[in-house]
Structure formats: C-alpha cells, structure tokens
Amino acid sequence: MSLFQKSVLKNYISRFDKIKLEKSFEKFKNVFNSEKIKQIKKLKEEEYQEGFLRDLFVKILHYKIKPEKDFNIVLEKKNETNAGKTDAAIIKNNQVIAVIELKSTSLKDFSKVVRQAFYYRNNQENCKYIIISNFAKLRFYIDYANNFEEFDLFNLQKKDFDLLYFLLNKENLLNDIPLKLKNETLIYDKKSPKNFIMIILI
16 A cells, blocks of 8 residues: 555655656666666575665665765664664664665565564664565555555656655655655545545544
8 A cells, every 4th residue: 555645745756856857767777777687586685685775775866885985874784672683774863764674586475574674673763764675676664564665676667766766865765755745645634525524424
C-alpha cells in the first residue's frame, strides 16, 4: 500500500527541479543498462552489496560512503543495543536515520528481510526510514511495515524514477522531506470528504 496520497505527492514533485530529474534519469539508465542488469542477476548478495550502494546511492542519489569526507553512508553498521548489524546505514549528525538491508536477486519473498530490517531499525533510536532491496526491486518504508513504496529498478519508468529520486536523494532524505510528505498525507486523509462522511455515519 502506498505511503502517500497522490495529490500531495504530485504537488511536491511538480515543484522539484525537472532538469535535475531528467539528467538523473538518464544517468540511472546508463548505470543500470541491460548488460549490467544481466550481470547483476548472476551475482551473490555479498558480491554486489557495496557495488549496488555505489551505483545507486553514490552515482545517482549523491551520497558519500565512509571513509569519504563528509560521508553519510556507513557499511556494516552495528546496532546501538546489541551486536547485530545492518548492511548499511544513512547517517545524519552521527545518528542513523535509515537502515539499508540488501539481498541478491534470488530473494523472492520479502517478508523475512522486512522483519530483519525492522529489527535493525528498532535498535537505532533515531532511525525512521527503512530501505530493503534484492538489487532488482527496492522498498522504502517510513517508521512502520504496513505501508511502503516499491520500485522495480530493472524496469523503472520515468514517473517511478522521479518518485524514487525525490524520496531518496541525499538532500531530501537528510532534510526529512519523505516524513513531511507522509505527515501531510495523514492530514489530507483526515480532512478528505470520504472520511468526513464516515464520521457523520458513525
């Protein structure tokens, strides 16, 4: 189920830099080209984890991986409360705000990795975003496991890329734009005529 109300989402994305979106989509298509996708499908989880982060999060979404200067992604990040660790984490002010859990394309059932990722999220006090991927598909959650946005990276259309980029690019995520968007969706839902009629009927 989608995280966001469509009209709220459209309003945000319509104000975003369209030239930046076009250029980023072209770069995405060059990075995740058909030949590269064929190779990714053959790779095991550990063979492409860091490569995936660099291909998507560094080249497209503009993050920096430790030990780069001003890094905001840390690999193999340990939990705050125990010895467990997530594949990667997005950092802001030395605090984990997003956990990233990765599997290979052989993963078909996301339910186990969802539990795993939320376990890591629950062991990071300030974490609110959860990202999981089997390299082919990527899911993005905010706080809870009931709603998410899913992206088919191997067949990503422009409008879906726009949403992916809008939600996950470094500037927006570090400034909590996805959470603000979700909160506006909740306010919109409460004010919607359908909910108003339901309240009257109750």
